[in-house]
Amino acid sequence: MWEGLGYYSRARNLHAAAQMIVDDYGGRLPEDVAGLMKLKGVGRYTAGAIASIAFGRPVPVLDGNVIRVFSRLLDLKEDVTKTQTKNYLWQVAGDLVPEHRAGDYNQALMELGQTVCQPATPHCHLCPISRYCLAWTKGTQLERPVRPPRRKIPHYDVCAGVIWREDGRILIAQRPLEGLLGGLWEFPGGKLQAGETRADALRREIKEELGLEIVVGRPLVTIKHTYTHFRISLHAYHAQYVSGKPQNIEVANHAWVRLDDLDQYPFAVTDQKIIKRLLDEKGVFQSSILPSLAVTS
Ligand code: SF4
Structure with missing residues (x-):
């Protein structure tokens, strides 16, 4: 199992928010930012967007596009990832x-950032607010917004086992409900530790997570995937x-x-690719996988 932020927790937040609207707000969505922000998963941007677009409240939104427009408009030299700068931009x-x-104004602003004031190619000659734009006047558009240099995101090697039982069934596991890909199903496995072979890592993970002994067989497929904060190479093995x-x-x-029953479980996109490979190989491995499970490196 590897750790990270919970992207799929959005669906659970949505459910919790819907429950709260029914239980605490008599089935009606709150119309103001403060009320909306009490709902699980609703932050300042989402609350501002709902309050202004759905209810016409005169409140701002600040997404990445709007931050770019304002930082160029004001020729802002401060790092826009800092809380102090963000607070200033919210105030502006x-x-x-x-x-x-x-609502129309906010949507127009977001669209301006998306279509005209683009990150690498701002179309200033088409921009309806160019005459107010300090960055356009000074020629500093491409230097705004100021952000800290990007860190190289780490890469992890991860192993997953398609563990077969003699009756032809496969073992699948549900990830813990909180955290990265929370609640989704997967072929069990986890991150390689320093000095481990993939087979060693897979045997250890299966023992730690499920208390089982396995024999690791031939490699099935390697999937590369990039998450927000890290990349993985997921090496799937028959076992x-x-x-x-x-x-x-x-x-x-x-x-x-x-x-044939795997499609009844929700899997993360990486494991869906493992399933696809399994189905592609179906005709071959069903007759040969169990006898051919020689231990790998
Ligand atoms: S003039 Fe150029 S930099 Fe300024 S807001 Fe418009 S597109 Fe962005």
């Missing part, structure tokens, strides 16, 4: 938002169940399933 955005048609009763030690749940 709030001062400029009109009393009427705030064979040897002994032990599966326990949910570091997983939320597990199931022994037939290949």
Whole structure:
């Protein structure tokens, strides 16, 4: 299992927010920013967008596009990732938002950033606000907004096992409900530790997460994937169940399933690619996988 931010927690936040609207707000969405921000998963930007676009409230929005427009308009030299700068931009955005048609104004501003004031190619000659733009006057458009230099995102090698039982069923595990890809199903495995072979890592992870002994067989596929804060190479291997009763030690749940039943479980995109490879190989491996499980490196 590898750690990170919970992208799929959005769906659970949406459910919790809907529940809150029913329980605490009599089934009606709050119309003001403060009320909206009490809903799970709703931040200042989302609250501003809903309040202005859905309810016509004169409140600002500040997304990446709007930050770029304002930082160029003001020729802002401060780092826009800093809280102090963001607070300043929220204040500027709030001062400029009109009393009427705030939703249209906010949407126009976001679209201006998306279509005209683009990051690498701002179309200043087409821009309706160019005469107010300090960066346009000074020629500093491409230097704004100021951000700290990007850090190189780390890369991890991760192993996953398609663990077969003698009756032809495969073991799948549900990830813990909180955290990266929370609640989705996967072929169990995890990150390689320093000095480990992939087979060693897979055996260790399966023991730690589910309490099982396995034999690692031939490689199935390697999937490369980039998340927000890191990249992985996911090496999937066929494996064979040897002994032990599966326990949910570091997983939320597990199931022994037939290949044809995998589509009944929600899998992360990386594991969907493993399933695709399994289905592509179906005709070949169903007759040969179990006898051909020689231990790999
Ligand atoms: S003039 Fe250029 S830099 Fe300034 S807001 Fe318009 S597109 Fe952006």
